[in-house]
Amino acid sequence: MKYSLLALLSIGLLGCSTHDVSDVVDNALVVTSGNKPPKFFAFASLYRANGYIMQHKDFSFMMPETKEKDWRKMSGWSGAYIYGGIGIGVDNPDVKTIGSILGYGFNFSSSVSKYTEMQRALEEGNIQYIRSKIRIDKEDKLRIEHHGKENNICRVMEYSKPKQWQKIISYRCYKFNPKKTMYKSVTTKLIYTKSPNLPTKYKSLAKEYTYQDLQKRAKRTLDSLYIKDGWSK
Numbered sequence: 001m002k003y004s005l006l007a008l009l010s011i012g013l014l015g016c017s018t019h020d021v022s023d024v025v026d027n028a029l030v031v032t033s034g035n036k037p038p039k040f041f042a043f044a045s046l047y048r049a050n051g052y053i054m055q056h057k058d059f060s061f062m063m064p065e066t067k068e069k070d071w072r073k074m075s076g077w078s079g080a081y082i083y084g085g086i087g088i089g090v091d092n093p094d095v096k097t098i099g100s101i102l103g104y105g106f107n108f109s110s111s112v113s114k115y116t117e118m119q120r121a122l123e124e125g126n127i128q129y130i131r132s133k134i135r136i137d138k139e140d141k142l143r144i145e146h147h148g149k150e151n152n153i154c155r156v157m158e159y160s161k162p163k164q165w166q167k168i169i170s171y172r173c174y175k176f177n178p179k180k181t182m183y184k185s186v187t188t189k190l191i192y193t194k195s196p197n198l199p200t201k202y203k204s205l206a207k208e209y210t211y212q213d214l215q216k217r218a219k220r221t222l223d224s225l226y227i228k229d230g231w232s233k
Contacts, residue, residue: 042078046070049077053224056086058110059186062224063088065217073205074103085109089191092202100199101165102206104214105191106221112184112231115176119183122155122174130155147173148225167192167211175227182231190218 043049049066066077070090079088091103121129125144134157136142141158148154154173160166169190176183192211 038080038082040078040080042076044071044076054086054088054108056108056110058112058184058228058230059108060224060226060228061108061188061221064104064106064221065219066090069208074209083109091193092198092205094199094202100197100202101193101195102198102202102209103193104209104217105189105193106218107189107191108186110184110186110227112182115180115183119174119176122153145171147171147222148227149223150175150227152225152227165193165195169215171222173225173227175229177231184227184231186225186227188218188222188225190214 043052043063043066046066046068049063052063054061054063063077070076073092074090075093077088077090079086086108087105089103089105091101094100118130118133122144127142127144131142134142136157137159141156143156145154145156146152152173152175154171156172157170159168159170161168171188171190172185173188174183174185192214194206194209198206
């Protein structure tokens with residue numbers, strides 16, 4: 001997408017206060033896939049967000065760590081089921097003003113396919129082979145980690161999109177069927193966006209909402225990720 005899902009969510013929630021849509025969250029979270037219109041939701045408070053388990057037909061995860069200041073200083077946490085995946089995020093109140101965004105975004109998507117040499121290389125730790133098959137710039141970072149309730153193997157890529165003022169970490173975690181002929185993967189993207197032209201009143205927030213802070217908050221989400229069984233496309 002040309003713009004981050006974080007910005008898209010903000011547009012979708014335009015005109016709705018967090019309290020206006022907070023009660024929609026429990027019903028909205030049952031919409032998980034298909035060519036359905038985006039289903040937007042929001043959390044009214046830290047109490048409602050922290051510990052909430054998001055459910056998708058292919059996976060589940062706990063919300064990232066949220067803090068009271070996310071509603072007091074920022075716009076609070078909101079999200080959507082969109083394009084068969086889930087997007088959640090928090091941003092500053094002026095996010096709708098081009099060039100004024102500061103925020104965190106999480107995008108979740110899943111896929112099912114046949115087990116190939118790529119997955120075998122991942123299990124064997126063959127980074128050289130993986131690099132040969134993936135378009136990756138020299139400045140990008142590629143590594144193998146394990147995350148989730150079942151300690152799933154994950155391909156981790158860290159890169160940036162300067163034109164969108166974004167830093168991104170993508171975790172693609174895998175679960176294989178018993179015969180290792182199929183896999184299901186869940187990709188979790190952590191998106192940090194900071195405009196170089198933040199309004200003066202938000203510049204101090206950039207010292208609190210950092211790329212490092214985003215990664216700390218995401219730990220609970222990555223640890224709780226559960227990839228559900230089922231390898232039918």
